[in-house]
Amino acid sequence: MSADAMLEPLGNVAYVHDGTTEGLLSAIFQAYALHEQPEDFSSKAGLQPRLGQSVRYIETDAALASRVKAGIVRKAGRDAWDAVLHASLSDDPSAGVVVYRFVRHVMARPAAANAGLIRNMAHPIAGPVARLNRSVMNERHLMLQFLRFEHFENGIWFAKCNPKANVVPLLMGWFAGRFNTERFVIYDEVHQVAGIYDGANWYIAQTDEVHLPQHSDEEAAMQAAWKGFYDAMAISARYHPELRRQFIPKRLWRNIVELHDEVADGNAKSALPAVAIPSGRRL
Known part of the structure; x- marks a missing residue:
């Protein structure tokens, strides 16, 4: 798209970005700069233009994204920024528009009027952001509970997960703080991150x-020992499969070593993805 076309305001328009938080914030900045009110914000993979809708492809610009972040913090506080960050990681197709509407709302009001706004679940603008925030953080909590690391012969610890939101960026700081001397990889097979x-x-x-x-020499023995402990602690009289599925969603079972035998398709040990570590770095 030419520079001249980028300067021409469009009515029915969708903004397409790279799917990252920085990409979404860059798109929001451009909406202000072009005096447009996009009806949709989407990654390229999730793009489904409406009938007659124009599409703008927005380049990610870290400096512009940083300016939008600073504006949110200034106008609505750190809690609001955290909620926006988490909402932007949601798989909900409406997440981009929900965040955009919230940013427009808080930017148009004095900071004092936005105090505590993000905690108002009934608010028509803030409520959807707060609900996405809660959903993403619930998914993060599930991953913190049920990630299972495996040890490999070069000293790498590896965990595979299949979350319903792009939560790996929200997991890394927690695990790095606790395993600060260990090298590890957390691979999200859904979002390919x-x-x-x-x-x-x-x-x-x-x-x-x-x-x-x-795998390292001791990994198989450790998995067997952990599975044995899990089975030994089970109380058959209190077996409640429905309750277990409520607390441990079945979609997670294939990556939880102690539940491999109960995966419905009988694939007790699905093959690990063959991790080419990108960017020329070796672990």
């Missing part, structure tokens, strides 16, 4: 496959 910690720093990489070495 790898969180990589090299023993000092962590970063996020987009990748559709992960190449791993062989």
Whole structure:
């Protein structure tokens, strides 16, 4: 799209970004700069234009995204920014528009009027952001509980997950703080995102496959011991499969070692993705 076309305001328009939080914030900045009110914000993968709708492809600009973040914090506080960040990681197709409407709302009001707004679940603008925030944080909590790491012969710890939101960026700081001397990878097979910690720093990489070495010598024994402990602690008289599915969603079972035998398709040990660590870095 030409620079002249970018300067021409459009009516029925969808903004398409790279699917990251920075990409969404860059798109919101451009909506202000172009005096447009897009009806949709979407990643390229999720784009479904409406009939007669124009599409703008927005380049991610970290500086512009930072300015939008600073404006949200200034106008609505840190809690509001955290909610926006988390909402932007949701898989809900409306997440981009929900965040955009909230940003427009708080930017148009004095900061004092926005105090506590993000906690008002009944508010027509803030409520949807708050609900997305809660949903994403609930998914993060599930991953914190049920991630299972496996040890490989080069010292890498690896965990695979299948969350309903792009929560790996919200997991890395927590695990890096607790395993600060260990190198590990958390791979999200749904969003094709790898969180990589090299023993000092962590970063996020987009990748559709992960190449791993062989398991360490003791890994099979440790998995068997953990499974044995899990089975030994079970109380048959209190077996309640419906309650277990309520607390441990069945979609997670294939990545939980103690539940491999109960995966419905009989695939007790699904093959690990063959993690090519991107960016030329080796772990």
